[in-house]
Amino acid sequence: MMTKDMVGDNDGSWQFGKNGRTTTRHRHTTQPRSTTNSTQAVVPHVTSTARPVLPEIDYPYLVYLEGLIDEPVCGGTLITPWHVLTTAYCTTRMTEIVVTVTAYHRQHAHARLVYVHPDFDSYTLTSDISIVVLREPLNVTRYAQLPDIISDPIDDNSTTKALDCVVVASRWMTPYYYIPVNVMYGLKACRESFDSEIQTTVSKTWREFICGMPNQGLRNDTGDPLICNGFQYGINSHAYRTKMQASETGSIDLQVRFLIVDYHREWIYGVIAADNRIDTNDGSPYAFPRLSISLVLPLLTIVFQLLSQLR
Numbered sequence: 001m002m003t004k005d006m007v008g009d010n011d012g013s014w015q016f017g018k019n020g021r022t023t024t025r026h027r028h029t030t031q032p033r034s035t036t037n038s039t040q041a042v043v044p045h046v047t048s049t050a051r052p053v054l055p056e057i058d059y060p061y062l063v064y065l066e067g068l069i070d071e072p073v074c075g076g077t078l079i080t081p082w083h084v085l086t087t088a089y090c091t092t093r094m095t096e097i098v099v100t101v102t103a104y105h106r107q108h109a110h111a112r113l114v115y116v117h118p119d120f121d122s123y124t125l126t127s128d129i130s131i132v133v134l135r136e137p138l139n140v141t142r143y144a145q146l147p148d149i150i151s152d153p154i155d156d157n158s159t160t161k162a163l164d165c166v167v168v169a170s171r172w173m174t175p176y177y178y179i180p181v182n183v184m185y186g187l188k189a190c191r192e193s194f195d196s197e198i199q200t201t202v203s204k205t206w207r208e209f210i211c212g213m214p215n216q217g218l219r220n221d222t223g224d225p226l227i228c229n230g231f232q233y234g235i236n237s238h239a240y241r242t243k244m245q246a247s248e249t250g251s252i253d254l255q256v257r258f259l260i261v262d263y264h265r266e267w268i269y270g271v272i273a274a275d276n277r278i279d280t281n282d283g284s285p286y287a288f289p290r291l292s293i294s295l296v297l298p299l300l301t302i303v304f305q306l307l308s309q310l311r
Contacts, residue, residue, distance in 0.1 A: 059168050059178075060140040062102040065132065065223065067094035075224035077144035077232055081137035083272055085144065086223040087235055087259070088120040091130040101138055109134040115271045117264065124201050126208055128237045128259050131271050147231040147262055165228040167212070167221075167236060182213040183226065183234075183258070191242040191255045198240050202257075209257040210234045226258045234258030 061078040065086060074090035076099065084099050091097065097111035112135040119127035168178040184190075190211040193199040210226065210233065226234030237259040244253040261268070 059227070060101075060103055060142050061144040062168055062225070063099050063138070064102070065090060065094070066098050066100065067096055071095070072222070074222050075236065076132070077225045078138055078140060079131075079144050079146070079268070080272065081139050081143075082134050083275070084132040084134065085225075085232070085235065085261075085268070086130055086132060087128045087237055088116045088130040089122070089125065089128055089237070090223050091132060092116060092120075092122070097132060099132060099134060099138065101140060103140070107138060109136045109138050111135070113275070115275075117267055124205050125238050126205050127264065129235065129261075129264050129267070131268065133275055144225065144232045145230065146265060146268070147228075147233055165226055165233065167224055167226055181226075183210050183228075184213065185210050190257060191244055191253070193240050193255070194243050195240070202240070208260055208263050209237065210260055212256040212258065232261055234260055 063076045063078055063084055065074045065076050065084070067073075071094050072090055074086055076084045076086035076090075078101070079085050091114045097114070098108055099111065100106050100108040111132045113133035115131040115133070117127040117129045120129070121127065165183050166178045166180050187203070187206050190202055190206065190209070193202060212226075222236055222238065224236040225232045226236065235258060237257050239254045239256045242253045242255045
């Protein structure tokens with residue numbers, strides 16, 4: 001099945017107590033990005049490299065999230081020293097979260113607050129995105145960068161050609177690894193599911209997802225980042241069985257879908273801005289410059305207007 005069993009509400013946030021367990025819930029108003037009849041191609045052209053990959057240099061922002069023994073272990077990325085980007089599927093199944101950096105001697109921090117996208121649907125897995133706020137900052141040499149380049153809109157029936165990206169991952173007691181993968185985007189980019197109900201959902205939600213080409217060693221490791229040309233374009237969300245199946249080996253053919261980060265960029269920046277305003281202890285969390293400017297300029301305009309009226 002493509003769907004995954006979830007627990008908890010689909011918006012708001014979870015506050016963690018001193019023992020790491022959920023104690024209270026706090027809701028924060030967010031504005032989800034509106035959908036349109038057309039969409040945008042967000043996968044760039046990239047050039048593959050044969051240079052050996054070192055986590056400390058290439059992906060210092062890579063982390064994984066752990067809960068209790070019977071809870072999932074998921075991937076994620078540091079987008080600031082205080083904020084981890086991952087899936088809502090992951091965080092809604094955890095009662096406590098410890099975030100560990102892949103490199104840098106496996107430094108770790110506990111979660112203080114978790115934001116889940118208000119439009120997250122545990123059945124269709126749309127808006128499968130979450131931000132974990134840490135108790136202590138995790139300082140690395142570089143943080144995951146979100147893409148700024150958006151191509152021209154494409155028609156609903158068209159599909160972009162396959163492009164090269166990498167999926168990076170690491171877990172406790174497992175070696176660091178990355179998987180080169182070709183990805184496609186469009187209504188027909190993902191292979192058809194053997195299940196008609198799942199296929200209906202895939203067809204209705206395609207605008208939010210990039211499709212990894214099957215049989216490339218991809219695993220359904222939720223939360224792992226899709227990196228294209230140095231930018232995080234997607235998050236490994238889920239996989240489903242397709243109609244294709246290897247005739248000789250009988251192996252199951254899985255279609256992995258990556259949630260498009262750019263589709264929820266406004267929500268991501270809004271969460272970070274809101275968290276920065278309420279967090280004043282132990283130093284100030286990292287703030288995006290564009291958010292600071294967008295808040296300061298309107299205030300300056302109002303001040304200048306008042307001064308001109310007093311003259």
